[in-house]
Amino acid sequence: MSRKIAFIDSGIGGLSVLQAFWDYKSSSKILNKNTEIIYLADFFNLPYGSKSGEELQNILINNLTYLNDIEKVDLVILACNSSSAILNQNIQNLFPKMQVISLIHSLEKGFTELKNQKNIQNLIVFSTLATHKTLAYIQVLQNNFKQKTESIISIPCPELVNLIENKIQKTGFQSLIEESANLIKSYLPQNFTIASNLGIIMGCTHYPIVKQAFAEVFPSAYLIDPADLMAKSLNLNLQESVSIMRFLSTDSEAGIASQEKLICLGKEVWSCVKNFGNKIEFAKIMAKQT
Numbered sequence: 434m435s436r437k438i439a440f441i442d443s444g445i446g447g448l449s450v451l452q453a454f455w456d457y458k459s460s461s462k463i464l465n466k467n468t469e470i471i472y473l474a475d476f477f478n479l480p481y482g483s484k485s486g487e488e489l490q491n492i493l494i495n496n497l498t499y500l501n502d503i504e505k506v507d508l509v510i511l512a513c514n515s516s517s518a519i520l521n522q523n524i525q526n527l528f529p530k531m532q533v534i535s536l537i538h539s540l541e542k543g544f545t546e547l548k549n550q551k552n553i554q555n556l557i558v559f560s561t562l563a564t565h566k567t568l569a570y571i572q573v574l575q576n577n578f579k580q581k582t583e584s585i586i587s588i589p590c591p592e593l594v595n596l597i598e599n600k601i602q603k604t605g606f607q608s609l610i611e612e613s614a615n616l617i618k619s620y621l622p623q624n625f626t627i628a629s630n631l632g633i634i635m636g637c638t639h640y641p642i643v644k645q646a647f648a649e650v651f652p653s654a655y656l657i658d659p660a661d662l663m664a665k666s667l668n669l670n671l672q673e674s675v676s677i678m679r680f681l682s683t684d685s686e687a688g689i690a691s692q693e694k695l696i697c698l699g700k701e702v703w704s705c706v707k708n709f710g711n712k713i714e715f716a717k718i719m720a721k722q723t
Contacts, residue, residue, distance in 0.1 A: 435467040435676075438669075439500050440512040441493075443481040444474055444598050445694055446639030447512030448703050450536065453660035454510075455705035459670030468674040471504060474695065476684035480594045481515040482561025482637065489519045489563060494527065499718065501531045509533045510667075512660070514636050515561050518569035534667065536638070536659055537569050541576075543662030548577050551655050553632035556585040559617070559647070560636030565589035570636055584628070587636075590620050594639045601642070602697050613646035632657055642702055671705075678706075679714045 440447050451472060478484075478492050493516050500506040509531060511517045517536040525533055547553070556578065558570040565587050578585045593616055600609045631654040635641050641658045648656060680695055692715045699706020706713070 435469060436465050436508075437469045437471060437504060437506045438508045438510065439471040439473060439504065439506045440510050441473045441475065441496055441500075441516065442513040442638055443479040443515075444476055444594075444639070445601065445698050446594065446597070446637060446642065447472065447474070448695070448698055448706065449638050449641040449658065450510065450512035450660040450663070452703040452705045453658065453664040454667075454669060454671050455708070457661075457664035457670070459668050459673075464669055464671070464674035466674055467676050468671070470671070470675050470678045471500070471506065471681060472678065472695075473500065473681045474683070476682055478683065479598065480561070481513060482563045482594055483591065484515075484563060486519050486563070486567070489515055490524070492516075493519065494524060497524070497528055497531070497533065501528050506531055510663075511535055512638050514569075514638060514659070515563040518564045518567040534663070536663055537573055539663040539666050540659045541573050543666055544574060544657070545577055547657065547662065548632070551632065552630050553655060554583050554630035555628040556632045556634060558585070558587045558634040558636045559590050559620075559640060560587065561594060562589045562591045564636055570634065588620055588622075590617065590637075592616060593643075594637060597639045597642055601701075602694055606701055610643055610646045610649070613643040614649045617646060617650050627651060627653065631655070634659065642698070675709075677712050677714065678709045679716060681716050681718055683718055
C-alpha cells in the first residue's frame with residue numbers, strides 16, 4: 434500500500450526539515466517502499482513570518498485542504514514554525530483522515546533530553562515575527578527552565594527569511610553567511626552579552642540554511658535545529674522508502690524560477706533534492722487569495 438507524506442513551507446526553508454528526515458537513520462519504523470514525498474513551496478504567500486495569525490490560519494487551511502482533497506495525503510509535516518505556531522485542534526479536526534504534525538510541539542520531549550545531555554542552562558529562540566508573537570516556543574519549553582539561574586528569551590529576526598530567499602541564488606554562499614551574521618547581530622538587544630551554557634534554537638526552517646552564520650555569532654553556543662528532534666521523534670526512514678519526490682509551487686508567475694531555486698539549494702546545501710535525480714517531478718498549483 435502506497436503512502437503520501439507532505440512537507441509545507443512558504444519557500445525553500447522547509448527543505449531543511451526534509452533534509453533532517455532524509456539524514457535521520459531510523460532503527461525501527463520503516464515506511465512502505467512506495468512512499469511518495471510532496472514538498473509544497475507556497476511562494477505565492479512568502480513570507481509567512483510577517484503575516485497576522487488570521488492570515489496564516491487561512492493560508493494553512495487552504496494548503497491543507499488541497500493536500501487532503503486533491504493529493505489525498507496521509508501525513509503532513511508543517512515544515513514551518515510560523516504555521517506550526519498557529520496550528521490548533523480546530524484546524525486538525527477539519528482533516529480527520531490526515532495526520533498533521535507541528536514542528537514546535539514535536540520539540541518538547543526531544544529538547545528535555547537534549548538539555549540534560551548538553552547542560553543547556555540558557556536559551557535564545559530566534560524566529561520570525563509571527564512565531565515570536567505567539568510565544569509558542571516559550572510556552573512549550575518553559576517547563577525546562579524552572580531555576581532562577583536559567584533563562585529563555587525570544588528574539589525576532591523579521592528580515593532574515595527575505596535575505597535568504599533573495600540571496601541564495603544571486604550571491605555566493607559565503608557572502609550570504611556574512612550578510613546573515615551581520616543581520617543576526619543587529620537584532621541582538623543593546624549591551625547584549627553571551628551567557629554560558631547557551632543553546633540557540635533556530636526557530637525558523639530557513640535559518641539552518643545559514644547555520645554557519647549563527648555559529649559565527651555564537652561560537653560557544655550549542656545550535657539546535659528543531660527539525661532534527663522532530664525527525665527523531667517520528668522515526669521515519671525516508672531513504673529506505675521513498676519512490677518519488679514531487680515539488681509543488683503556488684507561485685503563479687515564476688514557477689520555473691521557483692524550481693531553479695529549489696534545485697540550486699539542493700545542489701549547494703541540501704543533499705535530499707539532488708539525491709533523487711530524475712525521480713523529481715515539478716508542478717504548479719494556483720494559490721487561493723487570503
